[in-house]
Amino acid sequence: MFSICRSSLWITATAAGHLQFLRPASRTAVRHSSRALRRALGRAIIDKRAELQSVRDNYGDVSVGEITVRSLLGGMRDLRTMLWLGSQLDPMTGIRFHCKSIAECQALLPKAAEGGEMLPEAMFWFLLSGSIPTTEEIRAFSAELADQGTLPDYLSSLLDALPPTLHPMTQVAIGVAALNRDSVFAKLYEEGLSKADYWKPTFDDVINLIAKLPAIAAKIYQNTYRGGGPLPGSLSPTADWALNFSNLLGVSSDPDFVDFLRLYLALHADHEGGNVSAHATHLVGSALADPYLSYSAGLQGLAGPLHGLAAQEVLRFILAMQDAIPSDLAPSHIEEYLWNTLKSGRVIPGYGHAVLRRPDPRFEALMTFAQARPAISQRDPVFRLVSQMSEIAPTVLAAHGKTKNPYPNVDAASGALMYHFGLTQTKFYTVAFGVSRSIGPLAQLIWDRALGLPIERPKSMTLESVVASAS
Numbered sequence: 059m060f061s062i063c064r065s066s067l068w069i070t071a072t073a074a075g076h077l078q079f080l081r082p083a084s085r086t087a088v089r090h091s092s093r094a095l096r097r098a099l100g101r102a103i104i105d106k107r108a109e110l111q112s113v114r115d116n117y118g119d120v121s122v123g124e125i126t127v128r129s130l131l132g133g134m135r136d137l138r139t140m141l142w143l144g145s146q147l148d149p150m151t152g153i154r155f156h157c158k159s160i161a162e163c164q165a166l167l168p169k170a171a172e173g174g175e176m177l178p179e180a181m182f183w184f185l186l187s188g189s190i191p192t193t194e195e196i197r198a199f200s201a202e203l204a205d206q207g208t209l210p211d212y213l214s215s216l217l218d219a220l221p222p223t224l225h226p227m228t229q230v231a232i233g234v235a236a237l238n239r240d241s242v243f244a245k246l247y248e249e250g251l252s253k254a255d256y257w258k259p260t261f262d263d264v265i266n267l268i269a270k271l272p273a274i275a276a277k278i279y280q281n282t283y284r285g286g287g288p289l290p291g292s293l294s295p296t297a298d299w300a301l302n303f304s305n306l307l308g309v310s311s312d313p314d315f316v317d318f319l320r321l322y323l324a325l326h327a328d329h330e331g332g333n334v335s336a337h338a339t340h341l342v343g344s345a346l347a348d349p350y351l352s353y354s355a356g357l358q359g360l361a362g363p364l365h366g367l368a369a370q371e372v373l374r375f376i377l378a379m380q381d382a383i384p385s386d387l388a389p390s391h392i393e394e395y396l397w398n399t400l401k402s403g404r405v406i407p408g409y410g411h412a413v414l415r416r417p418d419p420r421f422e423a424l425m426t427f428a429q430a431r432p433a434i435s436q437r438d439p440v441f442r443l444v445s446q447m448s449e450i451a452p453t454v455l456a457a458h459g460k461t462k463n464p465y466p467n468v469d470a471a472s473g474a475l476m477y478h479f480g481l482t483q484t485k486f487y488t489v490a491f492g493v494s495r496s497i498g499p500l501a502q503l504i505w506d507r508a509l510g511l512p513i514e515r516p517k518s519m520t521l522e523s524v525v526a527s528a529s
């Protein structure tokens with residue numbers, strides 16, 4: 059495997075810090091946090107550029123794998139063609155963020171309160187800088203995100219004007235793309251920006267986009283499911299990113315819902331570079347489209363049912379199954395339902411993966427969250443069905459014999475948890491995924507610009523030329 063983990067060229071690591079926020083951040087601290095991260099990043103970029111140059115000089119002609127016709131015809135599976143700094147996926151052990159497992163991140167990243175879940179904005183800091191932020195740094199960063207989180211009037215009017223019959227993913231892609239009106243990167247590029255400085259306005263745009271995503275998503279929720287009007291909550295500088303998102307949504311006052319959101323938003327943040335949403339963001343960004351247009355492309359990829367939309371498909375599947383089978387939920391009834399699905403040529407959503415060959419550790423982290431709460435794991439019939447299905451579906455899929463990975467992926471569990479907390483509108487689930495997925499691909503986009511990565515332009519072949527080169 060390629061998983062070589064070292065930290066020497068990253069921003070010097072700081073101690074994990076206390077688990078409790080110590081005091082509310084002042085406005086001064088709000089500004090300081092992002093500027094400090096930007097300055098530290100500026101220093102790390104100098105080293106990373108040198109490292110990249112040295113890798114290019116020393117290994118430029120070394121092969122890292124071969125391209126077979128199977129791979130060319132098979133969605134480029136296993137092709138090593140992208141640089142991605144923040145995370146790497148191992149087929150057996152799953153995702154690692156800067157070499158750290160999910161459990162290690164849960165232990166190390168700052169939390170809102172002792173015993174709570176890691177904060178997703180701390181995951182952003184970590185993915186971008188390679189260092190674990192202190193609790194105070196993250197407290198100030200959360201405040202900064204809240205400070206920048208209010209939507210400009212033109213964007214609110216645009217979202218209000220969209221028909222609520224548009225899929226929420228279409229709405230979020232439009233809303234995010236429209237923010238490019240205010241792109242600092244696009245403006246400075248137009249004025250003539252030096253390539254060495256591309257990353258700086260990219261950084262500013264990325265922070266602005268991540269800050270505004272909760273309000274964009276909440277407004278779409280309000281317009282689509284509650285007939286529009288003011289949001290039920292407002293942004294607070296003393297709340298973390300997920301708590302603010304929860305307050306803006308106004309779906310549940312259960313503190314467990316906020317902790318679920320924190321975990322959910324941190325877990326879905328990044329899954330190395332080849333998945334459709336990350337790759338689309340990277341590809342569009344490689345033409346120097348600004349972060350808003352680049353991530354809008356990522357969101358449009360996320361909206362495919364084989365990728366992020368599977369989150370909505372899983373819950374629709376589970377609810378339909380619940381209606382169709384007798385209420386005793388005997389394993390044989392579930393098994394029969396799954397076989398009928400497969401025989402009708404449809405996929406079982408939430409199962410299988412393009413890379414993973416074991417149960418998704420993100421799925422396991424969500425199940426662990428649920429198992430610690432009997433109201434979910436023992437008393438929620440929808441969750442119980444999800445849980446039962448996760449034991450039966452792998453056997454059925456293995457017997458079916460087609461899928462290389464019969465195990466549950468992250469989408470198998472996430473919707474049932476949202477449903478439990480009262481977020482019952484399945485078409486919104488992928489929007490929540492999109493709020494989270496901004497974190498990894500946009501951190502990488504800053505690095506793409508800092509390292510001056512070129513426009514992506516792989517070679518395509520006609521079928522005739524494939525045959526000619528293969529024979």
Ligand SMILES: CC(=O)SCCNC(=O)CCNC(=O)[C@H](O)C(C)(C)COP(=O)(O)OP(=O)(O)OC[C@H]1O[C@@H](n2cnc3c(N)ncnc32)[C@H](O)[C@@H]1OP(=O)(O)O
Pocket residue numbers: 363364365366368400404405406407408409410411412413460461462463467468469
């Ligand atoms: C956050 C995420 O994006 S995680 C993935 C979310 N997506 C889903 O849960 C949708 C259901 N799963 C799938 O469709 C697939 O497993 C994917 C898209 C995730 C991966 O696709 P691939 O890499 O092509 O999987 P794989 O190589 O195992 O596919 C081999 C065959 O098994 C089938 N297969 C794979 N998973 C499933 C499934 N869950 N149900 C039924 N058939 C499946 C494929 O459709 C393919 O059939 P084909 O030979 O007729 O084309």
Ligand SMILES: O=C([O-])CC(=O)C(=O)O
Pocket residue numbers: 328329332333334335365412413467
């Ligand atoms: O890695 C993939 O191809 C799909 C996935 O699980 C993700 O993007 O989170």
